[in-house]
Amino acid sequence: MVKVASTFGRSGTHDYVLLRASAVILATYLLFLVSFLVATPNLTFEVWTGLFGNLWMKVYTLLALTGLLVHGWIGIWQVLTDYVKNSLGRGVLQFIVSVALIVYWLVGLFVLWGV
Amino acid sequence: MKKITFSVYRYNPDVDAKPRMQDYTLEMEENQDMMVLEALIKLKEQDPSLAFRRSCREGVCGSDGFNMNGKNGLGCITSVSSLKSNKIVVRPLPGLPVIRDLIVDMEQFYHQYERVKPYLINDSKTPPAREHLQSPEERAKLDGLYECILCACCSTSCPSFWWNPDKFVGPAGLLHAYRFLADSRDTATEQRLDELDDAFSVFRCHGIMNCVNVCPKGLNPTKAIGHIKSMLLSRAV
Numbered sequence A: 001m002v003k004v005a006s007t008f009g010r011s012g013t014h015d016y017v018l019l020r021a022s023a024v025i026l027a028t029y030l031l032f033l034v035s036f037l038v039a040t041p042n043l044t045f046e047v048w049t050g051l052f053g054n055l056w057m058k059v060y061t062l063l064a065l066t067g068l069l070v071h072g073w074i075g076i077w078q079v080l081t082d083y084v085k086n087s088l089g090r091g092v093l094q095f096i097v098s099v100a101l102i103v104y105w106l107v108g109l110f111v112l113w114g115v
Numbered sequence B: 001m002k003k004i005t006f007s008v009y010r011y012n013p014d015v016d017a018k019p020r021m022q023d024y025t026l027e028m029e030e031n032q033d034m035m036v037l038e039a040l041i042k043l044k045e046q047d048p049s050l051a052f053r054r055s056c057r058e059g060v061c062g063s064d065g066f067n068m069n070g071k072n073g074l075g076c077i078t079s080v081s082s083l084k085s086n087k088i089v090v091r092p093l094p095g096l097p098v099i100r101d102l103i104v105d106m107e108q109f110y111h112q113y114e115r116v117k118p119y120l121i122n123d124s125k126t127p128p129a130r131e132h133l134q135s136p137e138e139r140a141k142l143d144g145l146y147e148c149i150l151c152a153c154c155s156t157s158c159p160s161f162w163w164n165p166d167k168f169v170g171p172a173g174l175l176h177a178y179r180f181l182a183d184s185r186d187t188a189t190e191q192r193l194d195e196l197d198d199a200f201s202v203f204r205c206h207g208i209m210n211c212v213n214v215c216p217k218g219l220n221p222t223k224a225i226g227h228i229k230s231m232l233l234s235r236a237v
């Protein structure tokens, strides 16, 4: 069996399920945001903060950000293991991407907190 | 008479610094057709240094897999007319190391085949006196799987196999893996699945379906891989 430490989940199947599940969350979130924007021609600061003031919207957004973290982590790892054959180079790139994903998640958390 | 140009990949590591394409012309009657393998044999009469593998010359042994005008296939059952061009480019199967001209080193391909334990494992305590019987329905599950001739046309057309030939089993190996997972007489299902449940062996298949597109036996590795994924998933939930 191929063993590679940098997988996200416990096994290949686990990674696969996480990737698909996070994709579904991200897709519904995107659809929701787009329909909200289409249905709200007069978008003001009040409307926007009102939306994100709802508890369910905070939870949903946090869920989407977590989905982004998981999806990006596994997805980028897959792309890098395909195309970057130098392990040091791949490690550095994976590190940068992972740090960026964690930063997005944390920034998102604090922004939501402040609304 | 019509003239067909063959542009053939040539590389002899003993003398060539790098590979090159060499042009040959072959004259054919206006309504004549022939298989690419036959044409290559005629080119070898012109130039005996040209090297390629072939054996049965009728699509059974799987020795003469080439990349012809960009698509993998067996030279012996691909007719010149089916390529619909007066210029035919013949290259070795992509992604594998070239030993010489059209001959590739199949080591990585066979290694992945070996990894899936392509033989029946049955450790039941009471073996039947004569043979393991199968119902016609159980036997039918093996159709579309056992016919593979290991020509490597599929795996060498698969980008996932190009990038990770040491870790991704590839369509041919996975077709065989499923052939034994689906066999009612095999008792090693769990061990087989355990050995495939990493991020590369099966899950590097992204369903691009190049394998299905080229298989000279008309087999469908993507479908078999889908079945393996579902077996892994239903075991996990």
Ligand code: SF4
Binding pocket: B157, B158, B159, B160, B161, B170, B171, B204, B205, B206, B207, B208, B209, B210, B211, B212, B221, B222, B225
């Ligand atoms: S379907 Fe899977 S195995 Fe077949 S060519 Fe695509 S990635 Fe490769």
Ligand code: SF4
Binding pocket: B147, B148, B149, B150, B151, B152, B153, B154, B155, B171, B172, B175, B214, B215, B216, B217, B218, B219, B221
């Ligand atoms: S599945 Fe088809 S293309 Fe692949 S090795 Fe077997 S016969 Fe050849």
